[in-house]
Amino acid sequence: xxxxxxxxxxxxxxxxxxxxxxxxxxxxxxxxxxxxxxxxxxxxxxxxxxxxxxxxxxxxxxxxxxxxxxxxxxxxxxxxxxxxxxxxxxxxxxxxxxxxxxxxxxxxxxxxxxxxxxxxxxxxxxxxxxxxxxxxxxxxxxxxxxxxxxxxxxxxxxxxxxxxxxxxxxxxxxxxxxxxxxxxxxxxxxxxxxxxxxxxxxxxxxxxxxxxxxxxxxxxxxxxxxxxxxxxxxxxxxxxxxxxxxxxxxxxxxxxxxxxxxxxxxxxxxxxxxxxxxxxxxxxxxxxxxxxxxxxxxxxxxxxxx
Amino acid sequence: xxxxxxxxxxxxxxxxxxxxxxxxxxxxxxxxxxxxxxxxxxxxxxxxxxxxxxxxxxxxxxxxxxxxxxxxxxxxxxxxxxxxxxxxxxxxxxxxxxxxxxxxxxxxxxxxxxxxxxxxxxxxxxxxxxxxxxxxxx
Numbered sequence: 549x550x551x552x553x554x555x556x557x558x559x560x561x562x563x564x565x566x567x568x569x570x571x572x573x574x575x576x577x578x579x580x581x582x583x584x585x586x587x588x589x590x591x592x593x594x595x596x597x598x599x600x601x602x603x604x605x606x607x608x609x610x611x612x613x614x615x616x617x618x619x620x621x622x623x624x625x626x627x628x629x630x631x632x633x634x635x636x637x638x639x640x641x642x643x644x645x646x647x648x649x650x651x652x653x654x655x656x657x658x659x660x661x662x663x664x665x666x667x668x669x670x671x672x673x674x675x676x677x678x679x680x681x682x683x684x685x686x687x688x689x690x691x692x693x694x695x696x697x698x699x700x701x702x703x704x705x706x707x708x709x710x711x712x713x714x715x716x717x718x719x720x721x722x723x724x725x726x727x728x729x730x731x732x733x734x735x736x737x738x739x740x741x742x743x744x745x746x747x748x749x750x751x752x753x754x755x756x757x758x759x760x761x762x763x764x765x766x767x768x769x770x771x772x773x774x775x776x777x778x779x780x781x782x783x784x785x786x787x788x789x790x791x792x793x794x795x796x797x798x799x800x801x802x803x804x805x806x807x808x809x810x811x812x813x814x815x816x817x818x819x820x821x822x823x824x825x826x827x828x829x830x831x832x833x834x835x836x837x838x839x840x841x842x843x844x845x846x847x848x849x850x851x852x853x854x
Numbered sequence: 855x856x857x858x859x860x861x862x863x864x865x866x867x868x869x870x871x872x873x874x875x876x877x878x879x880x881x882x883x884x885x886x887x888x889x890x891x892x893x894x895x896x897x898x899x900x901x902x903x904x905x906x907x908x909x910x911x912x913x914x915x916x917x918x919x920x921x922x923x924x925x926x927x928x929x930x931x932x933x934x935x936x937x938x939x940x941x942x943x944x945x946x947x948x949x950x951x952x953x954x955x956x957x958x959x960x961x962x963x964x965x966x967x968x969x970x971x972x973x974x975x976x977x978x979x980x981x982x983x984x985x986x987x988x989x990x991x992x
Contacts, residue, residue, distance in 0.1 A: 694885060694974040748884050759880060767881040770973045773952020781954060790925075829970045853987075854962060 560807070561604065563587045564612040565595045565622075572638060574597065575609060578664050582808050583708035584672065592618035592676075599629045600608070606665075606674050607667070612639035620645060636663070651742035672706045675807040680778050686810055687774035688823045699815055704735045706808040707824075713796035714822060716740040718764035720791045721770050726784035729827040732801065733768045739819035740764065765791035771823065783833030871988055872896045876920040876929065877950070882973070886919065886980060887948075891926050893981040896915070903927025907935055907947065914941055917984055922951040927972060930958075937966040948985040987988040 562584045566572040579586045584606065589595045592615045599605065608626070612619045619639070621695070626635060627648050635651045647653060656667050681704050689700065709851045714734035721730045735743070744760045745752045768791050779786045794801075813823040873895050877883050883899045890897045900906035904927040906920065912962070918936065920929040929949060936942040943948075946968040954972055962970060968987060971980065 668937070691974055744881070747881055760880055763881040766881040769879070770952045773954070774975065776953065776955060785955075852959075854959075854967055854973075 560584045560606060561587065561597065561602065562607045562609075563589050563598055563605055564609045564611075565589045565614070566609070566668075566846055567614055570611050570614065571610045572611050572636075572654055575663065575667060578667065581708060582668075582706060584671075584808075585744075591615070592622045596624055596625045599626060603630060605630065605633060607634050607636075607670055609636040610638065611668075612643070623647070623651070628760050633655040636666060636670070647844075666835060668706055671808065672704075672810065675706070675830075676704075676810045676825075680712070680775070680825075681810065683775055683778055684771070684810060684823070685812060685826055687771050688814075690774075691770040692814060692816075692821060694770075700812060702813065704810055707811050708808055713794055713799045713801055714765060714820075715795065716760055717794040717796060718761065718791040719787055719794055719801065720765075720768040720770040722772060722786040722788040724778075724779065724786035726781075726829070726833050727779055727786050728808075728826065728829050728833040729825065730801075731768055731772050732822070732824045733764050733771070734824075735764060736819040736821075739816055739821060742818040743816075751846075756821065757793075761793035763790075781835055783835050784830060828836060859942070861904065867975070869945065870894060871916040871984070872912060873984065874898050874900060874906060874915040874918045876900045876903065876924070876932065877919065878921065878924040881981060885974075889978070889980055890984070893985075895981075895984070903932035903935075906932055909935060910942065911939070915945065917945060917988060918942075918947045918951050918983070920947065921954050922949060922962075925947060930961055930967075932978055933962070933967050936966040946984075948987060950980070 560583055562579050564572045564576065566588065567590070568588070570775065573588065576586045587596055587598065595608070595610070598624075599776060610622065615622060623645065626633065630647065632650055637647065637653045639653065639655065641655045652670065670671050685700070685704055714730070715737035717732055717734045719732050721728055722728060739750065740760050740763065741752045741755060744763045745757055747763060748755070748759055772788050799821070807830070809824045809826040812825070814824045856920055873890055875883055875890070877886070878901050880901075882903075887897045887899065898909060898913070900909055902924040903920070906918070907927070910918070920932055922929040929951070933947050933949075936945070936947060938949050947966065948969045948971060949967045950971045951956050952972060952973040954970070959970055969983065971983060975983075
């Protein structure tokens with residue numbers, strides 16, 4: 549447990565190796581909008597120093613045009629010190645270099661949105677691996693389907709941990725020795741009321757706020773329960789409590805420390821629904837007893853007879 | 855012919871079975887109730903383990919469906935208490951929960967749960983499972 553003592557929360561630092569007026573500096577506002585602090589580094593040696601002294605960088609963008617013959621050295625050091633850290637490498641075609649798999653190479657910056665997508669993908673995979681992303685998506689779809697038809701609007705994406713609160717929200721916090729965070733399920737009031745009225749088979753005018761909140765809380769409960777095997781399999785088991793109901797308009801739930809949120813946006817017949825997962829801390833440990841594979845239950849009649 | 859009649863009466867018993875559904879979420883109970891009533895079953899709801907125990911001691915149910923994590927009394931404690939009652943020593947008790955850790959499953963087996971389903975059950979899965987659990991053993 550010694551390594552847990554004095555641990556820091558997830559760090560959200562990125563670095564841009566470029567001149568003050570360089571093209572990569574255009575990415576800084578986008579990184580800041582995702583809740584990251586962005587350090588500008590003027591050259592290869594300064595970047596090497598930073599990598600050595602600050603091993604928790606989340607992401608680095610490098611304008612190799614500025615580096616000259618120091619570019620290969622920087623790549624080598626980055627691979628050695630932080631082999632899994634994603635790097636965006638800006639350099640014209642024609643240079644023959646050995647890139648490791650976490651380097652995304654672009655030859656120019658013609659399409660800022662495309663570059664922003666590369667940044668988002670890199671940062672998303674840094675904090676939320678594919679297993680967690682697909683599990684969140686699958687189980688959210690299943691849970692929402694039990695209330696009616698909701699179609700996902702776009703792929704899961706990351707955003708600053710300022711969870712948008714819609715009209716009706718269920719917030720479920722989870723804690724453990726090695727992981728903690730929260731899950732938010734948000735509905736517009738029309739969608740929430742229609743879903744609850746349909747479920748309870750009563751007119752919307754007779755609905756109570758408790759009933760509406762109960763529907764969202766149950767969705768959050770089902771999603772979170774389904775995510776527990778992921779945390780178990782990463783040696784970071786968590787427990788979660790009862791959902792907290794929050795009625796809000798344009799309010800936000802601001803988590804200054806953790807990772808950027810992993811967000812999903814759904815569209816239903818009566819409006820949109822949002823689901824956000826935010827990790828405040830995540831420190832994978834030795835794998836626990838393997839959780840049950842979901843297909844042990846999901847096949848056939850979905851029941852395991854004991 | 856007599857075999858066929860026996861089978862039909864067994865089916866009727868299953869259709870009209872009295873089911874106790876235990877969950878602290880009113881939304882979850884409403885969802886299960888709708889499915890089970892549509893299948894011809896009689897459903898009684900309880901919002902936690904103690905509520906369920908109170909109901910089970912004054913009324914006899916052919917099958918119990920319970921969540922695990924509930925205030926006042928959880929599902930596993932409910933199963934343990936039900937199994938100590940003569941009328942419920944062999945009644946099928948299904949756990950329907952979003953918790954599918956091996957640890958919880960082991961605890962469920964120890965206290966006498968008959969089966970384990972994951973929330974949300976797929977369409978008609980709950981009805982099918984109940985029918986299977988109530989089907990007379992050959």
